[in-house]
Amino acid sequence: MSQANGSTPPTQGNSAPNAKTNEAQGPIRQSKQMELAAAIEKFVPDGVESLAVGGLFMHNNPMALVRELIRQRKHIKRLITSPAGCINADLLIGAGLVDEIVTSYVGFEHLGSAPAFVRFAQAGRLKVLEVDELTLLLGLRAGGAGQPFAALPPGIELSDVSRANPDFYQPVHDPFTGATRLATPAIRPKVALILCQQADIYGNAIFKGSVFADRELIFAAEQVILQVEQVIPTRQLTKNPIPVNVPGYAVSAVVQAAFSAHPTSSHRFYHYDEAHLQEYIQAAATEAGFEAYVQKYFAEGGETEYIGRTSVIEG
Amino acid sequence: MSQIVLEEISGGNAYSVQELMTTTLAHYLHDGEMVGTGAGSALARAACRLAQLTHAPNLSYVAGGSGAINSELAPLVASSGDYTNLICEAVVPMGDWVGSLSRGGFDTYIATGLQIDKYGNVNLSLLGDQAKSSLRGPGGGVLAMLTATKRIIYFFPNHSPHIFVPKVDFRTAPGFLDGSTSWLKAKADGLYAGSGPALVISNLGVMDFEPETKTMRLIAVHPGVTLQQLQTATGFELVIPPKGAYTSVPTQHELEVLREMDENGLLR
Numbered sequence: 001m002s003q004a005n006g007s008t009p010p011t012q013g014n015s016a017p018n019a020k021t022n023e024a025q026g027p028i029r030q031s032k033q034m035e036l037a038a039a040i041e042k043f044v045p046d047g048v049e050s051l052a053v054g055g056l057f058m059h060n061n062p063m064a065l066v067r068e069l070i071r072q073r074k075h076i077k078r079l080i081t082s083p084a085g086c087i088n089a090d091l092l093i094g095a096g097l098v099d100e101i102v103t104s105y106v107g108f109e110h111l112g113s114a115p116a117f118v119r120f121a122q123a124g125r126l127k128v129l130e131v132d133e134l135t136l137l138l139g140l141r142a143g144g145a146g147q148p149f150a151a152l153p154p155g156i157e158l159s160d161v162s163r164a165n166p167d168f169y170q171p172v173h174d175p176f177t178g179a180t181r182l183a184t185p186a187i188r189p190k191v192a193l194i195l196c197q198q199a200d201i202y203g204n205a206i207f208k209g210s211v212f213a214d215r216e217l218i219f220a221a222e223q224v225i226l227q228v229e230q231v232i233p234t235r236q237l238t239k240n241p242i243p244v245n246v247p248g249y250a251v252s253a254v255v256q257a258a259f260s261a262h263p264t265s266s267h268r269f270y271h272y273d274e275a276h277l278q279e280y281i282q283a284a285a286t287e288a289g290f291e292a293y294v295q296k297y298f299a300e301g302g303e304t305e306y307i308g309r310t311s312v313i314e315g
Numbered sequence: 316m317s318q319i320v321l322e323e324i325s326g327g328n329a330y331s332v333q334e335l336m337t338t339t340l341a342h343y344l345h346d347g348e349m350v351g352t353g354a355g356s357a358l359a360r361a362a363c364r365l366a367q368l369t370h371a372p373n374l375s376y377v378a379g380g381s382g383a384i385n386s387e388l389a390p391l392v393a394s395s396g397d398y399t400n401l402i403c404e405a406v407v408p409m410g411d412w413v414g415s416l417s418r419g420g421f422d423t424y425i426a427t428g429l430q431i432d433k434y435g436n437v438n439l440s441l442l443g444d445q446a447k448s449s450l451r452g453p454g455g456g457v458l459a460m461l462t463a464t465k466r467i468i469y470f471f472p473n474h475s476p477h478i479f480v481p482k483v484d485f486r487t488a489p490g491f492l493d494g495s496t497s498w499l500k501a502k503a504d505g506l507y508a509g510s511g512p513a514l515v516i517s518n519l520g521v522m523d524f525e526p527e528t529k530t531m532r533l534i535a536v537h538p539g540v541t542l543q544q545l546q547t548a549t550g551f552e553l554v555i556p557p558k559g560a561y562t563s564v565p566t567q568h569e570l571e572v573l574r575e576m577d578e579n580g581l582l583r
Contacts, residue, residue, distance in 0.1 A: 056380040056409075057354070059396040083409060083456060084354065084380060084396070107453030110355040110393040114453065121451035128451070130440060132459035134417045137410040153417045154506045155462030158489035161440065161455055179505070209398045210381045213409045267398045 031201040032254050033231060036303060039253040040068045043223045044191050052080040052189035052221060053088040055264060056212040057109045058272040061088040062195040062227040064260035067298045067306065069193075070095045078102060080189050082213040083133040087264060087280060088193075090114040093126055094290040100127035102168070102187070104136050111277055115284035131168050132161050135184045137216055139168070142186035144219035152182045192221035195261050196246065197269055199226055200234040203251025204244050209267025211245060223252040229269050231256050260303045262310055276310060330565045332518045333582040334573060335537055336470060337362045338565040340425070340516055343468065346371040348422040351412070351464070353379045353456055357393050357581045358470060359425035360400075361573060364388045368572050382407040388576040419463035419508050426458060427470050430483045433530050433551045434498075435490025435512030437469060438483040458488035462506065466513035474517035476550035479531075491529035498529055519545045521562055525554045535560045 094116030120126035199205035379395025443449025532554035
């Protein structure tokens with residue numbers, strides 16, 4: 001019988017029941033490429049304990065995946081952003097899908113504040129667990145390395161950020177010096193939604209511009225859904241694997257959705273759509289305006305229809 | 316109101332207030348420094364690049380979230396995370412440069428906020444009561460972790476009593492805390508490796524902190540601004556030195572260098 005100790009080479013009778021084989025080429029490797037709706041259905045349970053969104057400010061936001069979460073009305077108990085959330089977080093909050101958020105910033109940088117985030121926080125409908133950037137990054141790195149928590153550098157005790165958020169800042173004894181420091185728990189998102197520009201069907205992927213904090217999110221998360229501009233042949237990667245900064249083993253699904261970081265930028269592919277972001281900021285200032293925005297652009301149809309609607313030049 | 320003697324420095328070039336703030340900031344950046352900039356800081360990035368091209372060729376700086384080191388700002392863009400910033404010498408993942416910042420690897424960090432108080436504490440989190448915030452801010456980014464940075468320089472484009480307040484509602488970025496005594500204690504406790512806020516540049520003038528009391532002190536007012544105007548726009552009593560000055564206006568060369576990178580006119 002089969003022995004799973006690794007010392008015996010597998011025989012044909014031991015091959016996994018699901019593995020397809022092809023007489024001529026041997027076993028066939030399974031593609032991770034999925035349709036948008038199917039990927040969200042499969043990997044994001046309704047009421048997901050924690051979900052992370054990648055990108056930074058109005059750049060590299062995985063907006064096709066975010067819009068699909070809203071179409072499928074997936075409730076999120078805890079939303080985690082990169083060090084700077086933007087419309088990726090704001091849309092989910094405005095749709096009433098988020099209970100609490102772990103973030104160091106949600107806003108539209110030079111364009112203004114995040115309307116739904118501000119509205120929900122001020123109305124007490126969103127619990128804001130503010131952390132500083134380093135705490136967020138170290139918490140994610142701890143999550144990625146299986147550590148229970150990360151010790152923080154001295155100084156953050158002096159900020160009200162640490163005093164206001166005991167869930168993420170607690171004193172810990174430094175066994176090496178005897179000092180008391182602050183520690184933050186490891187962050188392990190159940191699912192991370194990440195946009196990068198290219199990947200093969202196995203999830204080996206390339207950020208063509210800044211990686212921001214997306215690699216921390218990828219390695220900390222249990223499941224990673226990648227939204228990409230282009231799916232490229234593996235052979236194109238193996239010729240020069242050095243720029244491949246996401247390994248396929250860390251990725252659960254690859255969803256191709258060209259131009260769907262819109263209205264945010266996709267580094268080296270397209271710029272952010274400032275007029276559209278301004279329209280959103282204005283609309284989402286009220287609940288009715290937010291609802292009208294969703295109805296106008298993406299409640300009906302999929303990403304192809306969304307791109308069509310947002311490409312229309314009015315006037 | 317204390318008396319102040321203003322010494323005007325000559326110069327007749329037409330410039331915007333933002334350009335004046337940028338050249339002023341550049342003057343205070345030193346050669347050889349490592350400087351950090353953050354969200355929405357086109358002005359800070361422009362000042363770093365201007366300093367490199369005028370008096371500080373060995374200065375290095377990071378363009379915020381993009382991770383770009385020594386961006387050429389070709390051209391200057393509004394967003395710190397923009398791909399355009401990546402015309403630069405190196406691109407560093409966020410976790411790496413934020414780590415460098417937190418271990419005290421940066422000489423200067425340039426930031427802004429929703430409020431600043433007389434001891435240089437800055438709020439970027441929320442206004443009003445913490446339990447039921449009357450105004451939710453975006454959140455502090457790296458501001459809570461600046462205590463290891465040697466100097467913090469703040470810029471405020473809208474100097475007003477709502478922004479320059481006696482005490483911040485929420486202390487996101489620790490400045491000199493509740494004044495000299497509390498700050499010295501934090502240093503003695505090993506919690507404050509840096510030297511705290513060094514400079515505040517607003518659309519009205521330039522301030523630093525009086526060495527003994529650590530309270531905000533006027534250094535210079537911008538040309539065309541009166542001392543009365545600046546004090547009225549400040550929600551607390553500034554320390555006024557017996558002899559004050561006007562801010563140096565941009566030179567023709569500085570304006571040329573600045574406008575070459577600022578082809579989109581973000582600072583005009």
